[in-house]
Amino acid sequence: MTDAHPRAHASRPRDPNAPSSGGALAEMSADALVTAQLREAITRGQLSPNERLVEAELAERFAVNRAHIRTALAMLDQDGLVVRLPNRGARVRVISDDEAIEIAETRLAIEAMVARQAAAKADATGRAALRALEKDMARAVEQGDSVLYSQCNAALHRELQRMAGNATADRILNTLKSHLVRLQYRVFLLPGRPKTSLAEHRAIVAAVCAGDADAAERAMRDHLTSFTRLLKQAIEVARLGGF
Amino acid sequence: MTDAHPRAHASRPRDPNAPSSGGALAEMSADALVTAQLREAITRGQLSPNERLVEAELAERFAVNRAHIRTALAMLDQDGLVVRLPNRGARVRVISDDEAIEIAETRLAIEAMVARQAAAKADATGRAALRALEKDMARAVEQGDSVLYSQCNAALHRELQRMAGNATADRILNTLKSHLVRLQYRVFLLPGRPKTSLAEHRAIVAAVCAGDADAAERAMRDHLTSFTRLLKQAIEVARLGGF
DNA sequence: CCGCGCCGGATTGTCAACAATTTGGTCAAC
DNA sequence: GTTGACCAAATTGTTGACAATCCGGCGCGG
Known part of the structure; x- marks a missing residue:
């Protein structure tokens, strides 16, 4: 409605080579969004330390595919908010x-x-x-x-x-x-x-x-x-x- | 041979709640391994800054599935070695x-x-x-x-x-x-x-x-x-x- | 009563097919 | 010559199905 061009979805071309998930909340890849949501859920304590993070559950909760949850968990693992044990799933990392x-x-x-x-x-x-x-x-x-x-x-x-x-x-x-x-x-x-x-x-x-x-x-x-x-x-x- | 139990695959139960990819090279999830390889390829300069990282190519190069490459890219994105633009793929991040x-x-x-x-x-x-x-x-x-x-x-x-x-x-x-x-x-x-x-x-x-x-x-x-x-x-x- | 192996459900790991999007080129119209 | 639309190839995004693995309980034998 607000835009006549059917393909247009962002006015500015966007600066490449910037930390991928650092920007505004709009114009974010689905992965990044899910990751942000999950991160917040953890930091706000809605997910308690050591709680098991079942992919299927989270997928339903955030209304996304399991694949998204999977990459979100990988990213959060990377910055230490989550631990993943092979074949045993992910948990909220407890900080000793x-x-x-x-x-x-x-x-x-x-x-x-x-x-x-x-x-x-x-x-x-x-x-x-x-x-x-x-x-x-x-x-x-x-x-x-x-x-x-x-x-x-x-x-x-x-x-x-x-x-x-x-x-x-x-x-x-x-x-x-x-x-x-x-x-x-x-x-x-x-x-x-x-x-x-x-x-x-x-x-x-x-x-x-x-x-x-x-x-x-x-x-x-x-x-x-x-x-x-x-x-x-x-x-x-x-x-x-x-x- | 060394172990009679068919299901045994590691002697020690492994400490949970430890940085996932920090440990030894053996006993690593496929994802973590691919991520480590890709990380090394980037830091060693085998992949030049700003070079495009095509998932299919990398998948073939490391002899793994595209999904693994995908999560590896997500993790490397997280620690700033790679930039991913939605729908446009990943590149080696250039450090200004x-x-x-x-x-x-x-x-x-x-x-x-x-x-x-x-x-x-x-x-x-x-x-x-x-x-x-x-x-x-x-x-x-x-x-x-x-x-x-x-x-x-x-x-x-x-x-x-x-x-x-x-x-x-x-x-x-x-x-x-x-x-x-x-x-x-x-x-x-x-x-x-x-x-x-x-x-x-x-x-x-x-x-x-x-x-x-x-x-x-x-x-x-x-x-x-x-x-x-x-x-x-x-x-x-x-x-x-x-x- | 206790250990041990085994089975079934739950969950994660793997994969390939399909859909959506971008990109670069071509061609016509101005 | 340049602009713009359109098309095709390449690439990423999404999804579901299937395989592998783990975890609990159950029953058997000691």
Whole structure:
């Protein structure tokens, strides 16, 4: 209706040689879409760790062919969200305590670099965005709104990634974070955490906006070190208390 | 012959929940095997950047079904070695100059952490292995054997990864390195590079063996900063001279 | 009562045929 | 000479059927 040409389906020719599944939600291959859906189902906890992922079931659930599920599982296997044992099917990969810490530490290493790069490349738009997010964050703390806070937190880190313009680090960080989402809420819920976290974020924003790369890296390092320490603590508590 | 039970095919039950394609070459699913082969073909340069990857061709080349090629392409797409455009097939992904630098920088960030962790966990075995590799490396420099040197170099970094015992960092580093292999030879061939590189490696080995985490991280950082700088230089030269 | 082999259902792995899409070339019309 | 539509070959996307494998329970023998 909106387009007279029967064969036309996209106006722009699309940039080739770009990470295949990175783009917008529309104009995505069926495989990529299914993969994204499955990934989200896992990270949101709708599929619990170690749960068996039966191809036929998933195919029905997402209303697609088994082949699509199959490639989706292969891709998620590739970035460690799923384990596949030959002839025995796939399961949601369980992240061991030790591994969770590994992930947090690796994230720290990369994100410290990202903060440095963001500071080095900071422009007016980015600075404004950061300051706005800082304000939102402060409001969330005042109101004691954990959900909002966690959203602002994620948004702020994403904005830093955007400013750094490091696609490689981006991809890796997104993968690492998808592993952490299920764990980080424990840290957010610790008493007093939002307040310290806010202060740490302020330091990051200030350093990045000032274009001080060293300070930005240091601030991010402090922030994520503190996060990692609390994560370890939370894990330890769970290990002792849970059993 | 060696086993009376007709159904037995592996002695140990195998640890579930481990990165699927990380293990030994035997006992690998067909998909994983094909993926590994294709990955190697790409990293070794047998398939040039931007080359079209026709499923039927590859299927014949590796003597497998098209479906296997399909999942292999999906997995390689996932870790950025291949780009797939819907209905238009897959190509070997070309790494732009900027991206090569990004990759080198990200590698630096992670490997600095790995060096730190290796130093913290260093045991007698690891120390011995590092010292042996250092010797081999020195010999390679004396003899002016670039190939041997590059192998020792890779082995040394791998040994550090092993010592650090950080599976997450491992996976990421291996991916990043697979992108760099085709570029790093330019750096190795620069005049005088092996000698400086050797000195840098000596510093790393010394720090790690001494269990000095800070020094190890610093040494690795210096080493890879120097590498990255030369890589940038090599790229710049190629950009100006190549055209 | 316990181990062992075996069978049936469920699930994954393999494959080839078919449908849909892109691509490049040809030809006519302007 | 150039533009545009159309056609054919090549290639990817989709689907269903079939084979191979694993997992549970069941019965047999010790």
